[in-house]
Amino acid sequence: MNHQEMALELCDGFTPHDLIALGQLNQDALDAQSAARQALLDHVNAMWDKAKADGHAPADDPRFSAVAGLRDLAAELLSNSYNVNGH
Numbered sequence: 001m002n003h004q005e006m007a008l009e010l011c012d013g014f015t016p017h018d019l020i021a022l023g024q025l026n027q028d029a030l031d032a033q034s035a036a037r038q039a040l041l042d043h044v045n046a047m048w049d050k051a052k053a054d055g056h057a058p059a060d061d062p063r064f065s066a067v068a069g070l071r072d073l074a075a076e077l078l079s080n081s082y083n084v085n086g087h
Contacts (some may be wrong), residue, residue, distance in 0.1 A: 002062070007069030011076040016076065022084040034081040041074040 001009070022030060044050050051058040058064035 003065040004072060005069075007073040011073060015076060016081055018080045019084060025084075030081065030085050034085055036079070037074065037078040037081050041078050043070070044047035044070050044074050052054055 005015060022033060025033065048058055048064070048071060051061075051067070052063055056064065058067060
């Protein structure tokens, strides 16, 4: 199993717990979670974009499998906060 597959498995197991925990937050805390999760996704996407700008094909290069996995995980975390926040 590569990093991306592991991240997807992690998302499957973690998301139900995350949604419960997020649902218990007040609006300010939920907004802070969304902002932090967006910042993480932006950071990881910047790495991905830099790799592409440097001439790599990160989607096809196993050296970027951990970045791909973290992109999926960060996107899932952000999606969870948006789902709870009603976006």
